[in-house]
Amino acid sequence: MTQSIHRLAKSLIIxxxxxxxxxxxxxxxxxxxxPAFSFFTQYSGDKIIDASISIYDKKNKPKESIGINLxxxxxxxxKQALFSPNTQNPFKKAYAVFYNSNNFKQLKTCPFIGINFNxxxxxxxxxxxxxxxxxxxxxxxxxxxxxxxxxxxWILQQDEKGSFKILMESDDALMIDLATPxxxxxxxDTIHNVxxxxxxxxxxxxxxxxxxxxxxxxxxxxxxxxxxxIAGCDQKFSYEIVTDLGAxxxxxxxxxxxxxxxxxxxxxxx
Numbered sequence: 001m002t003q004s005i006h007r008l009a010k011s012l013i014i015x016x017x018x019x020x021x022x023x024x025x026x027x028x029x030x031x032x033x034x035p036a037f038s039f040f041t042q043y044s045g046d047k048i049i050d051a052s053i054s055i056y057d058k059k060n061k062p063k064e065s066i067g068i069n070l071x072x073x074x075x076x077x078x079k080q081a082l083f084s085p086n087t088q089n090p091f092k093k094a095y096a097v098f099y100n101s102n103n104f105k106q107l108k109t110c111p112f113i114g115i116n117f118n119x120x121x122x123x124x125x126x127x128x129x130x131x132x133x134x135x136x137x138x139x140x141x142x143x144x145x146x147x148x149x150x151x152x153x154w155i156l157q158q159d160e161k162g163s164f165k166i167l168m169e170s171d172d173a174l175m176i177d178l179a180t181p182x183x184x185x186x187x188x189d190t191i192h193n194v195x196x197x198x199x200x201x202x203x204x205x206x207x208x209x210x211x212x213x214x215x216x217x218x219x220x221x222x223x224x225x226x227x228x229x230i231a232g233c234d235q236k237f238s239y240e241i242v243t244d245l246g247a248x249x250x251x252x253x254x255x256x257x258x259x260x261x262x263x264x265x266x267x268x269x270x
Contacts, residue, residue, distance in 0.1 A: 031116040031126065036186065038175045039129050041151045046111060046136030053115070058178065074112035078128055081164040082156055083108060088165035090220065094265035095169055095197050098152075103138050110137035114156075119167070119176060120214075121184045124160040127167070129153065129174070134196060142195050142204075152196065155188075168212070168221060171196050185214030188221060193231075194257050205232035206254035208262065212269075222269050228258040 036056040042049050074082075081087055083104075092099045098107055114130040131151045134141040155168040168174070170190035177187040194206040211225040230250040 031118045033118040036176055036178045037117075038173055039131070039153070040173045041113065041131045041153075043133035043136070043150050046133050048111065048113065048133075051113060051131075056178075072113065074114040074128075074130060078114060078130070078156065079112055081158070082112075082130060082154060082166075084164065086164070087156070088163075089169070090269070091166060091169035094192075094261070095152075097140070097197060097199060098134075098138070103140070106138045107132070107134075110134070117176075119155065119157075119186050121179065126158045128156045130156055140199050142199050170210075171207070180213070183214040183216050185216075185221075187214070188212040194254065194261075197261065198257065201257060203253060203257055205230065206250075206257065207231045208258045220269070223262075223266065226258075226262055228254045230254055 032053065034055045035058045038054045038056075039052075040054070041051040073079075097103060110132040112130060112132045114128045116126060116128055119127045131153045133150055134152045135150050151172060153168075153170050153172075153174050154166055155174075156164060157167050158164050168188055168190065171193045172191040175189035177189065179186045188211075190210050190212065192208050192210065194201055194203055194208075207229050209227045209229060210223050212221040213224050214220070215222045228251065230247065233250040233254065
C-alpha cells in the first residue's frame with residue numbers, strides 16, 4: 001500500500017478496479033486515510049461483484065472512487081479477531097441471528113474482504129472495514145435483492161494494548177463522515193435491514209438509517225438520529241405504496257418492527 005492516500009489517488013482512474021497488495025498484509029502498513037469516505041460492496045449470492053471506496057474532501061465533495069482487489073481475502077489474523085470470544089462486540093444482541101452457534105459457524109465460511117483504514121486519527125490504534133454477504137452463506141438469510149447491496153459489515157478496532165472490539169456493525173453501504181471538534185472519531189451513517197436482523201419477519205421489507213457520533217467519555221458510538229424507511233416495501237404493499245395512505249400504512253408496519261429493535265437492542269448506544 002502506498003504511504004498516503006494522496007499518492008494513491010494520483011495513480012488511480014475513477015471506478016477502475018486495481019490491486020492493493022497490502023490488503024492482505026500486516027498491520028505495519030499505512031491505513032487508508034481521508035477526511036471522509038464511504039465503503040460499498042455488492043454481492044450476488046455469495047460472490048462479490050463490486051467493491052469500492054469513495055473518498056471525500058473536507059467539503060464532503062467526492063474526489064475519487066478506489067477499487068479493491070476482489071480476490072484478496074481478509075487477513076487470517078483479522079478474521080480470527082472478528083470471531084474471537086475475547087473481542088468485545090456490543091452488537092451481538094442486535095444481530096443475535098448471526099451469533100447463535102449454527103449461524104456463527106456458517107458465517108465463518110463466508111467470503112470476507114476487508115481493508116485497513118483510519119477512523120480516529122490515532123496511529124496507535126488500527127481499524128478495519130470488514131464485509132461479507134449473508135445471503136448465500138447463512139441458510140436462514142433471505143434474498144435482499146431489493147437492496148442496492150446485500151452485505152453485512154463490521155468496523156473492527158485494535159487498541160494500543162492489542163485488544164480488539166467491534167466499533168460498528170451494519171448492512172449495506174457504510175459512510176464515514178468528517179470528524180467533529182468534539183471527537184476525533186469520525187461520525188458514521190449506517191443502514192440496517194429488517195430482514196437481515198429478523199429474517200423470519202412477515203414484514204418482508206424495510207430498513208432503518210442511523211446516524212452515529214462517538215462519545216469520548218463512554219468510549220463508544222451513540223446514535224443521535226434514526227429513520228425507519230420502507231425500502232423494498234412496494235413488493236409487500238403492492239400498488240398501495242404509491243398513494244399517501246399506502247405509504248403511511250407501510251411506514252407504520254415498518255415502525256412496529258424497527259422501533260422495538262432499536263429500543264431493546266441498542267440501549268447502550270444512547
